[in-house]
Amino acid sequence: MTRILAIDTSSAWCSVALSLADAAPLIRHQKVAAGASQLLLPWIDELLANSASTLSSLDAIAIGVGPGAFTGVRLGVAVAQGLATASRLPVLPVASLDAIAAQLVKKSGFIDAQASSFVIAVDARMGEVYWAKYCVTPHSLPKRVGDIQLTAPELLDLSGVQFIAGSALIEYEDRLFTSIESPFTSSHRDADIGIEALGVLACAQSMWDQGLAQDVHLLEPLYIRNKVAYTAAERRQQHG
Incomplete structure (x- = not known):
């Protein structure tokens, strides 16, 4: 494995996760x-030490580029840029919803539901959601349908x-299902799932196999929203 x-x-x-050639990935979450x-950096050092690896012995660095928390996305991208530049490694940018x-x-609950298509919808704050549709594909990762x-x-x-x-x-269950008559049953929803490095790793492996690694100088956060906060006047108006 890469x-x-x-x-x-x-x-x-x-x-943080680290894929290994002949063993299960190491992870801190x-x-x-x-x-x-x-x-972040101590965890990376720990995983590398536990696997007797160095940054320069890796093939690439994968990074979740968002959308997500503005400061958190910037932090992760900056660390990935620094590590990749220092070790001369390519990067694999992964969208958080992917x-x-x-x-x-x-997950067993999703497998049992036998769904062929689904939506990932996450809280974007400011009364909005990031969302994207996906279709299930055999023997490969789900395929996103359209943009986030x-x-x-x-x-x-x-x-x-x-x-x-x-x-x-x-956050928004009472507002999500206004366009449909029958909301999803408990067996066809998962409110607890969130992003973790193992998901980033899975997407990155697929990208690597497709030759989609890129130069670190092309790496940038994925911003869907231009405005990241309300002004004081807008907050007062929102709350009456």
């Missing part, structure tokens, strides 16, 4: 809120979808 270091700090979790900057989709299709969208929860397109997953189910 030796890839995968990093994600686009959510409230700090997550922990909810840290604002502490990812203090843990990584979640790669994780979802391996940023909309109000009511504008999520659920036509032709049999399963929904992501944090938007927790």
Whole structure:
């Protein structure tokens, strides 16, 4: 297997994984809120030491580029840029929703649901959701249908979808299903799944196999939203 270091700090979790040639990937994954900057590099050093590896012995660095928390995405991308530049490695940029989709299709609940298409919808704050549709493909990762969208929860397109997953189910459940008569049953939804480095790693391996590794100088965050915060006046207006 390709030796890839995968990093994600686009959510409230700090997550690092390292693929190995003849063993299961090593992983550190922990909810840290604002502490990812203090843990990320020590965790990377730990995984490399535990596998008797060095950065220069790897094939590539994979990084979750968002969309997600603005500061977290910037942190992860900056660390990946520094490590890849120092070790002269290519990078594999992975969209956060694609990584979640790669994780979802391996879960027993999703497999039991036998869904052929699904939506990943995550809380984007500011009363909006990031979402994308996917179709299940045999013997490979799910295929995203179209671009990642940023909309109000009511504008999520659920036509032709049999399963929904992501944090938007927790934050906006009462607003997500206004366009359909029968909301998804508990066996066809997963509100708990979030992004982790193993999902980034799965996507990165597929990208590597397709020859999609790129020069680190081309790496940049994936921003779907131009405006990242309300002004004080907008917050006052929003809350009356």
